[in-house]
Amino acid sequence: MKALLLLLVLAADPLVGASDVDPYRVLGVSRRASQAEIKKAYKQLAREWHPDKNKDPKAEDMFIKISKSYEILSNEERRANYDQYGQMEENQRPHQPHQGFHSFHSSFHFDESFFHFSRSGRDFADSKYMLHFAQFNSEVLPDSYQRPYLIKITSEWCFTCIHMEPVWKETVQELEALGVGIGVVDIGYERRLANQLGAHRTPSILGLINGKVTFFHYAVVREHLRQFVESLLPQRQVEKVMDSSYRQFLDRWPEENKPSVLMFDRRAETPLLFKLAAFAYKDYVRFGYVDQGLTETTEVQRRFSVNTLAPTMLLFKENAEKPADVIQARAMKRPIVDEFISNNRFLQVPRLVNQKLFDELFGFCPARVYCVLLITSEDDAFTSGNSAFRSFAASNTKEVLRFAYVYQHQQKPLCDTLLQDRNTILPQVVILERRSAAGKVVYKEVMGGWNGSEEDQRLLQEELELLQKEPAFLSLEVTLPELNNELAAMFLIRWMNTAYDYVSQLYLDVLYSNWREMMPILSLIFSALFILCGTVIIQAFSEPGEEKPSKPKPKEPPPTSAGPDGAESSSSRPPKKNFVEVTELTDITYISNLVRLKPGHINVVLVLSNAAKQALLKKFAKEVFSFSGTQTLHYSFLNVDKHQRWMDSLLELSPEAILAEQPGEEDDDEGGADDYRRDYTGHVLALNGHKKYFCLFKPVFTGEEAESSRSSDEDGGARSRSRSRSRSSSRSRSTTIQIHHKLDRLSLWMERLMEGTLPRHYVPSWPGLDKITPEG
Numbered sequence: 001m002k003a004l005l006l007l008l009v010l011a012a013d014p015l016v017g018a019s020d021v022d023p024y025r026v027l028g029v030s031r032r033a034s035q036a037e038i039k040k041a042y043k044q045l046a047r048e049w050h051p052d053k054n055k056d057p058k059a060e061d062m063f064i065k066i067s068k069s070y071e072i073l074s075n076e077e078r079r080a081n082y083d084q085y086g087q088m089e090e091n092q093r094p095h096q097p098h099q100g101f102h103s104f105h106s107s108f109h110f111d112e113s114f115f116h117f118s119r120s121g122r123d124f125a126d127s128k129y130m131l132h133f134a135q136f137n138s139e140v141l142p143d144s145y146q147r148p149y150l151i152k153i154t155s156e157w158c159f160t161c162i163h164m165e166p167v168w169k170e171t172v173q174e175l176e177a178l179g180v181g182i183g184v185v186d187i188g189y190e191r192r193l194a195n196q197l198g199a200h201r202t203p204s205i206l207g208l209i210n211g212k213v214t215f216f217h218y219a220v221v222r223e224h225l226r227q228f229v230e231s232l233l234p235q236r237q238v239e240k241v242m243d244s245s246y247r248q249f250l251d252r253w254p255e256e257n258k259p260s261v262l263m264f265d266r267r268a269e270t271p272l273l274f275k276l277a278a279f280a281y282k283d284y285v286r287f288g289y290v291d292q293g294l295t296e297t298t299e300v301q302r303r304f305s306v307n308t309l310a311p312t313m314l315l316f317k318e319n320a321e322k323p324a325d326v327i328q329a330r331a332m333k334r335p336i337v338d339e340f341i342s343n344n345r346f347l348q349v350p351r352l353v354n355q356k357l358f359d360e361l362f363g364f365c366p367a368r369v370y371c372v373l374l375i376t377s378e379d380d381a382f383t384s385g386n387s388a389f390r391s392f393a394a395s396n397t398k399e400v401l402r403f404a405y406v407y408q409h410q411q412k413p414l415c416d417t418l419l420q421d422r423n424t425i426l427p428q429v430v431i432l433e434r435r436s437a438a439g440k441v442v443y444k445e446v447m448g449g450w451n452g453s454e455e456d457q458r459l460l461q462e463e464l465e466l467l468q469k470e471p472a473f474l475s476l477e478v479t480l481p482e483l484n485n486e487l488a489a490m491f492l493i494r495w496m497n498t499a500y501d502y503v504s505q506l507y508l509d510v511l512y513s514n515w516r517e518m519m520p521i522l523s524l525i526f527s528a529l530f531i532l533c534g535t536v537i538i539q540a541f542s543e544p545g546e547e548k549p550s551k552p553k554p555k556e557p558p559p560t561s562a563g564p565d566g567a568e569s570s571s572s573r574p575p576k577k578n579f580v581e582v583t584e585l586t587d588i589t590y591i592s593n594l595v596r597l598k599p600g601h602i603n604v605v606l607v608l609s610n611a612a613k614q615a616l617l618k619k620f621a622k623e624v625f626s627f628s629g630t631q632t633l634h635y636s637f638l639n640v641d642k643h644q645r646w647m648d649s650l651l652e653l654s655p656e657a658i659l660a661e662q663p664g665e666e667d668d669d670e671g672g673a674d675d676y677r678r679d680y681t682g683h684v685l686a687l688n689g690h691k692k693y694f695c696l697f698k699p700v701f702t703g704e705e706a707e708s709s710r711s712s713d714e715d716g717g718a719r720s721r722s723r724s725r726s727r728s729s730s731r732s733r734s735t736t737i738q739i740h741h742k743l744d745r746l747s748l749w750m751e752r753l754m755e756g757t758l759p760r761h762y763v764p765s766w767p768g769l770d771k772i773t774p775e776g
Helices: 002-012 023-027 035-049 059-073 076-085 100-107 133-143 159-163 165-178 191-197 222-232 246-250 272-280 295-303 334-342 355-361 380-394 412-418 454-469 491-511 515-542 590-595 613-627 644-652 655-661 702-708 713-728 736-741 746-755
Strands: 149-154 181-186 204-209 212-215 238-240 260-265 286-291 312-316 325-328 370-376 401-407 428-434 440-445 476-479 582-584 602-608 633-639 684-688 693-697
Touching (some): 035 059, 059 076, 133 181, 149 191, 149 222, 159 165, 165 181, 165 272, 181 191, 204 222, 222 272, 246 286, 272 286, 312 334, 325 334, 370 380, 370 412, 370 454, 380 401, 380 454, 602 613, 602 746, 613 633, 613 736, 693 746
Parallel strands (some): 149 181, 238 286, 370 401, 582 633, 602 633
Antiparallel strands (some): 149 204, 204 212, 260 312, 312 325, 428 440, 440 476, 684 693
């Protein structure tokens, strides 16, 4: 009985089931408030009660009330419905009586209202918007560069998704009509696509534009979703035009190479429809918006006689005084706008700035289309001729003729291909017809050039009339090169845009704590910081040990540790290895140091004699010290007094090395010697045992000229005694001054060796070192 009594009381109360929220009171505005006042109040309250900024426990509920109230009052139809019937929801029936059991039955929907299953959401099918991984990458992702996409992430058992379904339906119906792409991803079936989008929970709503994903983080109401889509679009896509700027806006067509569209409306903000159209046709048309409600736009309205009763669009091409096309409609629809812009997306005489524009204007098709191309320049001297060409094109509006022009210095490969005579004086007109998609064309130059005179126009008109009668009139055939892209952004600009995208995405992820989405960026940042800090720490700790002299001290060259008998000894080694380890190449070490040398390793061998051993070893250590840290280089010396035959055999296996030796330099040899023996003292060999080649360094006597400049008698006497001893001894003997300077340029030769630019002398096999040359 108590339960029945409670039900009777609820049924008798006309306020049960109705909303007790007054949207005017929530927003703090009067019932006569304008839309601008309502919007201003909503923005102020939304900033104040946003749950991310206001930590009050009631902030979230209050924010939902504010959003719901604004959604009601911003829509004139729903506002009128509330003013008349006092109802917040559209699915409530305004004419139903609120009395008796009939009222109770209609207002208490147990299965829908309690569990949030709305009637309007049940019959809303997402099947036609379902996205799949392959479809997304092949269709949606490329299309996002022409229009934004609003994508919902859902699943079968997502009850919150069902709760937001009515708002989603209304938003989709509105935005899809404006040209926004809609998509739905079922995370249960399209896990791979959800991971690609970075969506890991349901429900989620995200926007896709220019291949970039942005997540929606606000309360799911229609106005928020609409503002979210609007925020995805570039902010400066549409230019605000006033009386002071409309002339400048319309006169920029030569630089932009695009038509201009002016839209006139009485709204303070640019309509979303116009912004979406501007984004879709950004590569073809420039867009400007004129607010007819401002006094600063009365002149431009009067100048073009614009009707203030309905939205108007004016399209201008080369003539800024008169629009090329006009459209006006009270209810401007997206198909009307698309048709209007598509039919006028090119100038009457466009400039060819890239291959894409050329293909769209003169693409290969079965129907004959002839291109009348003016090859000219942007200098002031060509302005009159270019203007006359545009006037001529305006008077020839046949479908089979299309006019265009190029600047020679911007499209030099194209112009050089078409102009057979490189001395042709510009401007020059060329008529061509495209015969294949690969760029094959037939063409003919119009004789006499082009300066825009009446005679030139008459000759060109005769050529065009003859062309339509005799298609074989175009006798020359050529394949055109691809056009240069004059609109390509510089590398620095592209890099800055990419960096800006990453920084803005990082800011949004930090703001909304999307740690899963920002992990790749954080990983990249921390990896770079780790590498940088690691490098600094390593350099700081290794700095004392890295003070090895890159240039050895001139007075104290690194020691080579020679023993009492003059042979090289490597038994004692300083702890920091600030010396060059040089071993003797003998029949014992020959196999390990040359024949079986590891691939990629090179043995640098100094050729010396017993008399010059000490001087050459010190000079050799000084010259190669800066290269001693290279792990693939080994250092040895070869005693030519013992192994003269080995040197002779090695050079005989490589004839080009013998020619490089130039034995004629040894003119001072005693002519009575029985056996001619080359002086190999001071030569250096770089031996690659694995690949069987060697590089040869010959001594350069740079010190003789320096020494000869001295005028002291002592030096002169020393040189005289040196020459006498040189003539009386074998060719392997040299003076101390000559030996000291034989390796002067060895360090430069070593640099070329490391660079791989030295000549290589290949041998079929290495000669044996088991025989010792007899003395005598």
